[in-house]
Amino acid sequence: MSGASPTLTALSRWIHALLLRCGLRGRTAVIGVPYLWLVLFFLAPFVIVLKISFSETQIAMPPYQPLVQWVGERLADIRLHINPGNYFYLWEDSLYLRAFLNSLKVATISTFFALLIAYPLAYAIARAKPAARTILLMMVVLPFWTSLLLRVYAWIGILKNNGLINNLLIWLGVIDQPIVMLQTNFAVYLGIVYSYLPFMIMPLYANLEKMDLTLLEAAADLGCRPFRAFVHITVPLSRPGIRAGCMLVFIPAVGEYVIPALLGPPDSLMIGKVLWTEFFNNRDWPVASAVAIALLLILVAPIVYLQRAQARDATGAS
Amino acid sequence: MAPSATESAGKREPWNTPQEQPYVRIEGVTKRFNDFVAVNDVSLDIYRGELFCLLGGSGCGKTTLLRMLAGFEEPSAGKIYIDGLDMNGIPPYERPVNMMFQSYALFPHMTVEQNVAFGLKMEHRSASEISDRVAAMLKLVKLGEFIKRKPHQLSGGQRQRVALARALIKQPKLLLLDEPLGALDKKLREHTQFELVNIQEQLGVTFVVVTHDQEEAMTLSTRIGVMDHGRIVQVGTPKDIYEFPNNKLVAEFIGSVNLFSGRLIEDEPDHVRISCDELDTPIFVDHGISSAPQAQLWVAVRPEKIQLSVDAPQGTQNWTRGVVQDVAYMGDTSVFLIRLASGRIVRVTRPNTLRHDDAQLTWDQTVYLQWHASSPVVVGS
Amino acid sequence: MNSLKPGLSWVRLSALVFGFAFLYVPILSLVVYSFNKSRLVTVWGGFSTEWYGKLFANEQILQAAWLSLRIAALNATCATILGTLAGFSLARFGRFRGRTLLVTLTTAPLVMPEVITGLSLLLLFVALEQAVGWPAGRGMTTITLAHITFTLSYVTVVVQSRLASLDVSLEEAAMDLGARPAKVFALITLPIIAPAVLSGWLLAFTISLDDLVITSFVAGPGASTLPMVIFSKVRLGVSPDINALATIMVALVSIGVLIAGIVMARRTNATQREMKQGDMQLAFPE
Numbered sequence: 001m002s003g004a005s006p007t008l009t010a011l012s013r014w015i016h017a018l019l020l021r022c023g024l025r026g027r028t029a030v031i032g033v034p035y036l037w038l039v040l041f042f043l044a045p046f047v048i049v050l051k052i053s054f055s056e057t058q059i060a061m062p063p064y065q066p067l068v069q070w071v072g073e074r075l076a077d078i079r080l081h082i083n084p085g086n087y088f089y090l091w092e093d094s095l096y097l098r099a100f101l102n103s104l105k106v107a108t109i110s111t112f113f114a115l116l117i118a119y120p121l122a123y124a125i126a127r128a129k130p131a132a133r134t135i136l137l138m139m140v141v142l143p144f145w146t147s148l149l150l151r152v153y154a155w156i157g158i159l160k161n162n163g164l165i166n167n168l169l170i171w172l173g174v175i176d177q178p179i180v181m182l183q184t185n186f187a188v189y190l191g192i193v194y195s196y197l198p199f200m201i202m203p204l205y206a207n208l209e210k211m212d213l214t215l216l217e218a219a220a221d222l223g224c225r226p227f228r229a230f231v232h233i234t235v236p237l238s239r240p241g242i243r244a245g246c247m248l249v250f251i252p253a254v255g256e257y258v259i260p261a262l263l264g265p266p267d268s269l270m271i272g273k274v275l276w277t278e279f280f281n282n283r284d285w286p287v288a289s290a291v292a293i294a295l296l297l298i299l300v301a302p303i304v305y306l307q308r309a310q311a312r313d314a315t316g317a318s
Numbered sequence: 319m320a321p322s323a324t325e326s327a328g329k330r331e332p333w334n335t336p337q338e339q340p341y342v343r344i345e346g347v348t349k350r351f352n353d354f355v356a357v358n359d360v361s362l363d364i365y366r367g368e369l370f371c372l373l374g375g376s377g378c379g380k381t382t383l384l385r386m387l388a389g390f391e392e393p394s395a396g397k398i399y400i401d402g403l404d405m406n407g408i409p410p411y412e413r414p415v416n417m418m419f420q421s422y423a424l425f426p427h428m429t430v431e432q433n434v435a436f437g438l439k440m441e442h443r444s445a446s447e448i449s450d451r452v453a454a455m456l457k458l459v460k461l462g463e464f465i466k467r468k469p470h471q472l473s474g475g476q477r478q479r480v481a482l483a484r485a486l487i488k489q490p491k492l493l494l495l496d497e498p499l500g501a502l503d504k505k506l507r508e509h510t511q512f513e514l515v516n517i518q519e520q521l522g523v524t525f526v527v528v529t530h531d532q533e534e535a536m537t538l539s540t541r542i543g544v545m546d547h548g549r550i551v552q553v554g555t556p557k558d559i560y561e562f563p564n565n566k567l568v569a570e571f572i573g574s575v576n577l578f579s580g581r582l583i584e585d586e587p588d589h590v591r592i593s594c595d596e597l598d599t600p601i602f603v604d605h606g607i608s609s610a611p612q613a614q615l616w617v618a619v620r621p622e623k624i625q626l627s628v629d630a631p632q633g634t635q636n637w638t639r640g641v642v643q644d645v646a647y648m649g650d651t652s653v654f655l656i657r658l659a660s661g662r663i664v665r666v667t668r669p670n671t672l673r674h675d676d677a678q679l680t681w682d683q684t685v686y687l688q689w690h691a692s693s694p695v696v697v698g699s
Numbered sequence: 700m701n702s703l704k705p706g707l708s709w710v711r712l713s714a715l716v717f718g719f720a721f722l723y724v725p726i727l728s729l730v731v732y733s734f735n736k737s738r739l740v741t742v743w744g745g746f747s748t749e750w751y752g753k754l755f756a757n758e759q760i761l762q763a764a765w766l767s768l769r770i771a772a773l774n775a776t777c778a779t780i781l782g783t784l785a786g787f788s789l790a791r792f793g794r795f796r797g798r799t800l801l802v803t804l805t806t807a808p809l810v811m812p813e814v815i816t817g818l819s820l821l822l823l824f825v826a827l828e829q830a831v832g833w834p835a836g837r838g839m840t841t842i843t844l845a846h847i848t849f850t851l852s853y854v855t856v857v858v859q860s861r862l863a864s865l866d867v868s869l870e871e872a873a874m875d876l877g878a879r880p881a882k883v884f885a886l887i888t889l890p891i892i893a894p895a896v897l898s899g900w901l902l903a904f905t906i907s908l909d910d911l912v913i914t915s916f917v918a919g920p921g922a923s924t925l926p927m928v929i930f931s932k933v934r935l936g937v938s939p940d941i942n943a944l945a946t947i948m949v950a951l952v953s954i955g956v957l958i959a960g961i962v963m964a965r966r967t968n969a970t971q972r973e974m975k976q977g978d979m980q981l982a983f984p985e
Contacts, residue, residue, distance in 0.1 A: 002857070026880060027792060032850065034785035038804040040849040048826050070711030119719030120919070124711035136715070139961045143722050145952045147909040149926050150945040154725035157732060160937070164728055174882065248810060252944045255812020257912050260931065275814045278918075294817045299812070307806060390871055410874045423872035427890045440877030488876065 019060035036248065046296070053289035056083045086290035096291065099269040100298065106185070107253040110192040114200045114249050115242065117193065122204035122241075123234075124210075137205070144198040152191055152262055159187055159263070177281055183265045191259035196252070200245040207241025208234075240313045251299055327367035327540050339402075340388070341366040341524055342492060347396030349382050351386045356382040358548035359396070369525040371535040373571075374545035380528045383545075384494050385556050387526065388417045400490050411440070415634040416490040422471040422481040430456070430480050431465045431613070437488040455483045458517065475506050482514075484520065495527045498532055509525050511537045532572045536560070544568050560620075570619040576624075578617045590696065591635070592617055594659040602635040603693035616697045620665040623693035626654065626685045637688035640664060642681055654679065655689060710933035726949055733942035750943040757940060760928055767908050767925040770839060774846040775904035781847065782854025782903070783896055789855070789886075790862035791870075808849040809856070817916030820845045824917060837919030845917045846907040853906060861895035864890075901955075 090096045125136045144152065158164040158183040166178040181187055211234065219229040257272035264270065271291065279288040330470045332338040340363035349357040357379040364370045372380040386398060390412035391676075405413060416437070417418040423432050431452055438448045453617050456462050459479040464537045469477055478498065485493055497506045498514065515538060518525050529535055536556045544551045544559065563569035566577060580594035580601060592601045592615055601617050633677045640656035643663065647670075654666045664687060679685060733751070737744025754760060785805055789798070804836050808816060824834055834840045865888070873883045889896070911926040918927065932938050 027795075030784050030787040031792065031795065031797075031801070032787070034781045034855075035801055035804070037781055037786075037848070037851070038801075041820065041823065041844065042804055042808060042816075045823040048822045049819045052822055079862075097722075100826070117718065117721065120711075120714035122713040124718070127711060128715075134960065136966065138956050140722070142952060142956050143726060145905050145956065146726065146949055147926070147945070149846075149909060149911055149929055150729065150941070150948065151725055153937075153941065153945070154729045156933065157726060157937050157942075158728055182870060193723070194721070251810040252812050255814050257814055258930070272812060272814045276816065277913075279818060285822070288818060292818050296815060297814065303807060303810060306810065307803060311802075312808075388871075388875060389873075401912045410871070411879055413879045415875070417872070417875045419872055421868055422868060422870040425869060425873070425887060436873070436878075437876035440882070471781065484876070486873075 004191050004245045012039075029291035032044065040299055049289045051294050052286055053086055054083055055286050056085070057286055068281055081185050081258055083286070086132050086286050088293075089287060089296060092251055095269070096271075098175070099274045100272045101270040102269040103254045103256075104298075106188060107256075109244050110189050110253055111195070111200075111248055111250045113189065113247060114193045118200035118204055118245065119242075124186065125201075125206035126205055133209075140198060140201055140205075148195055150259065152195060152259055155184060155187065155191055160189075162215075178213060182263065183266065186262035186269065188260050188268065190254050190268070191263045192249075192256060196249040196258060196263070199248040202243040203248065204238065206246050207244075208225070211237055239308065243309050244313075247302055251302050251306070254299060319665050320343065322661060324608075325371070325432055326514050330367070332365035332368070333363070334340040335620060340528070341401060341562060342358075343397075344383070344387075344604045345399070347383070347386065347393045347398060349379075349386060349391060350394040350527055355548055357386070358392075360545075360550050361396075362543060362553065364524065364526060366524055367522050368540045369515065369527065369538055371527045371539040372543045372545055373529060373531055373532060373535040375530055375571075377547075378545040379548040380545045381496060382529045383537075384417075384496060384526065387492065388415055389413045393583055399421065399579075399692065400497055408680055414491040415494060416485040416488055416492075417494040418485045418498055419480050420503075422477045422627050424477055424480055424484075426469050426685075429466050429468055430472070431481055433469070434487055436482065441488070442559060455487045458481045458486075458520075466560070474501055476509065478502065478510070484515070486523065487519075488521065489521075493523050493525050493584045495525060497529055498527060499529075499531070507534070514538060522609045536572070540668065544571060563618060563697055564607060566616050569695070569697050573619055573664055575618045576621065578619070580617055582615055589691075592696070596658055596662045597638040597660075599633075599635045599637055603694050603696060607696045618695045618697045619689055621653070622651075622669075624687050624689050625667045626656075626665070626666055626668065626679060626687060628683070628685060629681075630686055631688045637686055637695075638692060639686055642679055642683045642685055645679065646680065656685060705930050727946040730949060733939065733946040735939065735942075737919050747975030750939040751947075754940040754943040754947075759923070760925070760940070760944065763923050763925040763928040766839065766922065769848060770843050770924065771904045771907040773843050774850060774907040775900045776850040777847045778854050778884040778903040779900045782851040782899055784832075785851065785855040786957075787888075790859045805852050805855045807854040809850075813910075814916075815911035816849055817845070820848065820913065821916040837917055838922045841917045841919070842922060842924065843915055845901060845913050846903075847909060849913065850903035850906050857895055857899040857902065857935045858892065861892045865891060898959075904932060906951075932982075 065260070121140075125133060125140070128199055156163070160166070161178040161180065163172055163182070165181065166175075169175045170178065214239075215233055216226075216229050220226070222297040224232070255275075256270060257274040257276050260268045260273050261276075264273075275288050275291045275295070278284050279289060332573070342362075342364040344360055344364075346355060347360050347592065354674065360379075360383060370635075372383060375382045382391060386393055387405075388595060389408060389412075391485065392407070400414065422467075425436070426594040428436070434455060435448050435452050439453060442449075452465075453462070456465060459482055461476060461479050461483065464472060464476060464480075469476045469480070477500070482498075499510055502510060502594065511534065514525075527535075527537075527538060539556060541553060541555055542559050543553045546567055552559060554562070559568060561571055563572065563575075569575045578594045578596060578601065580592035580597075582590065583593045583600065584591035585607075587606045589605065590603045590607055592603070594601060603617070630639075638658060640658045642654060643657040644655040646653040651667045651669050651671075654668065655667060656664045665686065705884060705899075734746050734748065735743055736747035738750070785801065789802065789805070792798075805828075820841075821837070824837060824844075828834060834844070869887055869891070870883050873887045874880070878886065910924075911930055914924050915930075917926060918924065929941055930946070932941055
């Protein structure tokens with residue numbers, strides 16, 4: 001390949017110099033493009049949600065009043081429609097408060113059970129022989145790649161009154177009346193644990209796999225029985241993995257909609273469902289926005305905690 | 319670019335020739351990372367055709383200095399000139415400098431040929447020119463048959479040669495090598511050391527090598543720059559550094575050394591006499607010392623400069639008595655650890671010139687240590 | 700947990716068995732019941748493939764599937780480009796101004812409840828439409844834009860972590876040999892991280908294909924994606940043609956995971972074989 005066309009090189013050099021003078025280095029573009037996208041499509045919307053949470057509904061499209069409105073012709077005829085009433089409404093109507101508390105409760109309990117089920121599984125995979133480990137990991141990953149919606153749907157067929165479990169138990173003669181499992185809170189817990197299990201397994205596995213096994217050998221050498229070594233060495237070392245896994249399950253679970261909608265009772269008080277109902281059924285965008293902001297405020301603390309912890313683990317590991 | 323059959327810089331000694339201009343000039347260079355000063359006001363001149371070694375322990379700043387020459391770091395203060403050009407703000411891809419990385423950094427998805435050709439491709443050379451030069455370079459480093467292999471199919475030594483070929487093919491003004499022999503085992507290292515010097519002399523390229531291995535530095539270099547805590551402590555030929563260390567640090571870093579603390583009792587232009595509590599007689603040095611001496615001094619005597627004998631020496635200086643505490647047979651030399659009356663251990667080495675030595679020294683034997691007046695070196699602290 | 704040696708102990712074995720049973724029984728039940736002749740999905744009426752036939756005759760589902768696939772492909776491509784840029788910036792550019800915010804913006808969508816993200820995106824689109832007239836109405840455009848926004852986080856995480864484990868000296872060596880940063884990326888970095896970029900693409904594709912909540916918020920009357928259709932059907936109860944659809948998807952995913960596993964295993968084996976070759980060279984020097 002002989003030298004590139006001299007005019008082309010000169011032209012590109014000139015453009016390069018020009019951009020440099022405008023303060024635009026290649027770096028700025030690389031950082032800037034995704035940055036701009038995220039600011040526009042992720043950050044800015046929250047500001048809009050905040051704004052609408054302060055407005056009133058109206059029968060129009062869009063179904064809310066603008067924040068600022070000119071009612072006359074003069075500059076001074078601005079009317080501000082700031083209505084914090086939506087937030088008072090949230091506070092007064094106990095439904096919302098109960099929904100928030102219930103969501104937090106459900107998320108916490110589900111996270112706990114997810115941890116309980118995921119930990120032994122992640123541990124078993126991490127300690128398996130390397131060849132088996134790859135296959136086992138693939139088997140964990142496969143459900144993760146399969147549609148969540150369809151997997152939750154599968155539970156309907158399993159839990160319903162003439163579903164798999166009930167049919168099996170009746171056929172075995174253990175019971176003669178079907179146990180009501182569908183459309184219960186139990187089904188919601190089950191659904192959340194099931195759906196988010198891979199999110200708990202992955203960070204746990206990543207952490208356990210990296211653990212230095214010679215630490216356990218040293219413990220054994222010093223007379224420590226295996227179970228105690230597990231409690232005093234393995235578990236504390238896996239704390240970053242536990243933290244990450246719990247946050248990855250808890251935070252989205254609080255605002256979960258699909259699982260309560262499909263598996264839970266019709267009156268189930270999950271804040272995700274409440275938001276959806278306010279928005280789609282009641283067409284009350286301002287209240288829905290207020291719910292969203294309130295939920296966001298509740299979740300800010302865990303989100304920041306997760307990011308700080310991940311940053312700390314990243315610097316600790318390197 | 320490569321000068322033809324010039325006398326090697328080691329013989330020419332350009333640093334002693336006043337009219338010779340330095341090829342690489344480092345002027346007052348400092349590098350700060352937040353609060354940490356990695357390189358502290360370093361000034362250095364490196365001449366064309368030299369094989370210059372930066373020697374020091376880990377954290378002394380030698381790698382940072384190398385990276386500033388390459389362009390991966392910019393100095394916080396000071397200037398760097400290569401062949402008269404100020405390198406300030408010039409990125410690595412525009413410098414006439416090439417680097418051989420400690421990890422070799424061979425592109426894993428490319429063959430040996432593609433790796434070595436990469437630099438020439440970036441210069442937009444013609445395909446025929448590239449393949450000719452690649453073939454010639456691989457012949458020089460003796461890797462001709464491996465041209466189509468990928469890096470993971472090569473041994474450590476072969477990968478090192480590919481890295482070298484890749485860096486040299488662009489005929490850089492300056493070649494930087496970061497711990498080039500660190501990953502090789504001892505036998506291969508010795509063999510490669512000589513090969514490296516040969517290639518350098520053949521091509522006439524100026525090398526700057528960073529290493530923590532003082533044996534390597536002594537073998538390879540025309541000159542050594544010893545670094546500690548970001549500063550250059552001494553610059554000189556291997557002989558200068560070894561025989562005339564500036565200070566305690568350099569003396570202890572290179573080879574082994576016996577350091578005696580003493581008091582100056584005679585200070586003349588042509589000799590000095592130092593009294594040391596640990597020794598039976600004073601130390602007499604047959605040259606004057608240039609620096610303004612403190613009353614308290616350090617004197618360095620190398621282990622191979624001390625002779626052992628069972629009979630008491632005649633003179634009144636430069637000897638002392640001790641007891642053999644330990645003997646280690648190293649094949650070509652023997653190492654003796656002699657305990658003095660004060661409890662101090664002195665290290666003495668002796669070549670095993672005779673297979674059967676009737677005057678064999680053994681443990682707990684009383685011996686006399688003596689050295690020539692030219693051997694001790696007064697060393698600043 | 701009573702043995703330091705790798706391999707099986709009865710505790711670990713039972714953990715594996717129960718864990719995987721929990722994960723797979725629902726999936727297997729989907730598959731089994733898709734072949735059930737009876738419409739009552741959980742009462743076995745004999746083996747039949749009629750539901751597959753019904754599935755492929757269902758225009759609504761086919762249209763929705765086609766729409767979802769197009770959105771997913773478009774989304775994955777854009778998200779991969781944006782996510783690679785973001786991941787590269789975070790991994791290679793050290794501490795630049797605004798880095799913390801970028802980290803937050805790329806990781807928050809991973810955990811944010813979808814109802815919040817969905818609502819906020821819809822309100823953005825409505826406000827934009829009012830202000831500048833674009834996007835006009837909700838449909839494929841808004842869905843794709845929304846999907847790109849939250850799937851790009853996944854790509855960022857994958858690319859960033861791959862780059863973090865890539866030796867910087869490879870890129871430095873390329874620069875040292877005369878390659879400008881853009882060339883370094885194209886000739887050195889990208890070829891080496893290509894598998895990670897590809898898996899990022901697949902991740903974005905799958906997530907987009909499956910998304911319900913965000914899509915519901917930002918979709919318009921005309922646009923119905925596959926998850927939306929499935930959801931509206933299953934709210935009413937079990938439906939065997941959905942089982943058929945599920946089986947097809949599980950089969951496709953399984954094949955994909957299997958192929959990926961085989962390719963990766965082949966690669967590691969080949970590399971190991973070749974490294975052994977290299978070691979032999981050392982033992983018997985040239």
